[in-house]
Amino acid sequence: MLKALALVASAALFAVPAVAQEQCGGDFGAFVRGLSDEAVQKGFGSAEARQFFGGVRQDPKVLRADRAQGIFQMPFIDFSRRLISQNRVQAGERNAQKYAEVFDRISQDYGISRGILLAFWAFETDYGAVQGDFNTVNALVTLAHDCRRPDLFRPQVFAAMELFRRGDLDPARTTGAWAGEIGMVQVLPSEIVEKGVDGDGDGHITLKTSAPDALMTGARVLAELGWRKGEPWMQEVDMPSDFAWEKTGLETWMPASDWAALGVTPRSGKLLGPDLSSAILLPQGKDGPAFLVYPNFNVLFEWNKSFTYVTTAAYFATRLEGAPVYDAGNPSPALSDDEMKALQQKLSARGHDVGAVDGILGAMTRQAVQKEQARLGLPADAWPTRDLLNGL
Known part of the structure; x- marks a missing residue:
């Protein structure tokens, strides 16, 4: 699914040159020829451009997927129950053990919890099992040609060319998500070029086949988006019945200890980070689950802009680290x-x-x-x- 990571590619490699471009829309063949000419102007060889763009095809399935993201209309409880299964919990525990050394390196280098990375790994590709079958280059060129968000996807085409030049992308065979994301944690080509980490030391960054590469890269991306090393991101809480509900939401932040003074209590364990700034999150109102969230929670919106997705991923991360199943409560029915x-x-x-x-x-x-x-x-x-x- 399309993330909203920091997509500003390096100016020297991906910036639009000060020459006329073939604009979005119009004849697809002419558009591709324009991209090829622009690639040569950016320093790619003519033979590279011919090989990279020679087999490009417009993919109507990509456009249909781009306009049909109805899953994000589901409320938190329904969405989280759909995404979180006992199998995913158990697979997460197995992968935490299998890649314990990688997660230890991530904790030391980037300060990011294994729960967070396991949650995204699970939701994005089911721990690498379902990485998408859209041809990556076709997807990126199709979305660059489409006039809905050309400025977002056009730089990704040239980032994919750089991966091709490095031997880490095959224009004919590399596949991924409909939005051009690649690998086990689904990141875009510019992020691989700029933030990719060779986690297994083989000299290549292959996020499709190497879990260490994918996990280390995901950790670096989150760190550079502002993740605060070693701090919590979410904790389930119980709310007093007479609470001033207008204080809830991501607009009101204060130290966790101040919320405790107002009667907010952890559902299990002790209050995390009592001196840290925090907010009360009620995904389905006062009669549903309640969470105390910290600044790291907001960083997750740089990975994916969907409130429901981020809240579910953040909760699943706590679950993978030992938190209990949330108390669903009895919220009012969702609107149609x-x-x-x-x-x-x-x-x-x-x-x-x-x-x-x-x-x-x-x-x-x-x-x-x-x-x-x-x-x-x-x-x-x-x-x-x-x-x-x-x-x-």
Whole structure:
């Protein structure tokens, strides 16, 4: 699935030159020829460009996948139960033991928990078993040609060419995700070029076949995105029934010890990082699961922008490190897709910026929901209910 990692490629290799480009859209063949000419201007050989682009084909399946990411409309409980199985938990435990030496190196070099990397490894490719069968070069060129996000994908084409030059990508055979991500933890070519780590010492960075390469690279990416070494990211908590719910959400941060003073208690174990800044996260409102999250949680949004995905991955990471299954509680039923879109339209009409009216409960929609709940005298827990929809 498409991540929102830092995709600014190195200026010397991937920047758009100060010459005319073949723009997105239009004739696909002409577009590819333009890319080939641009590659030569960037310093690639003519023979390299012919070999790299010679077999490129537009892939309509990539465009369909890009426009059909409905899984992110699922609420946290449904989504997490879909992604987290006992088999995945047990496989995570086995891989933690199998690659213990690699995880020890990661902890020492980057300070990143094995739980976090195992969670992404599980969700992205089922620990390497399902890495995607889209031709990587076709996917990247198709998305660069598509006018939806050409500036995001065009640099990735030239990063893939650099991997080809190094012998780490085959234009005809390398496959991955629909968005051009490669390997066990699914990273884009520019990240492999700039942040790839040869974890197994064989002189190549092969994220498709080498778990040490993939895990070390994923760790370096997270570290450079701002992961704070050795700090927690999430802890399940119990909330007092009379809590001031408007204080919850990712807009209000204070030391964990201050939340404890307000009656917030860890569901198991002791309070992590009492002096660390933290926020209360209620994925499905006051009657559902509750988590205390720390600054490292926000770093995960640089890996994937989906609130539901990040919350599930962060929770699964704690589970892989010994936390119990969360208390699902009894949250109010989720709104249907049509109801969510109607709610977003009503929120937008009241002046709130909710982004696209897409039926997805993202960060901006949550903030707007919380403000309107407070205005209407409803529990301001950012979980949209039919009472709120009717009240608007």
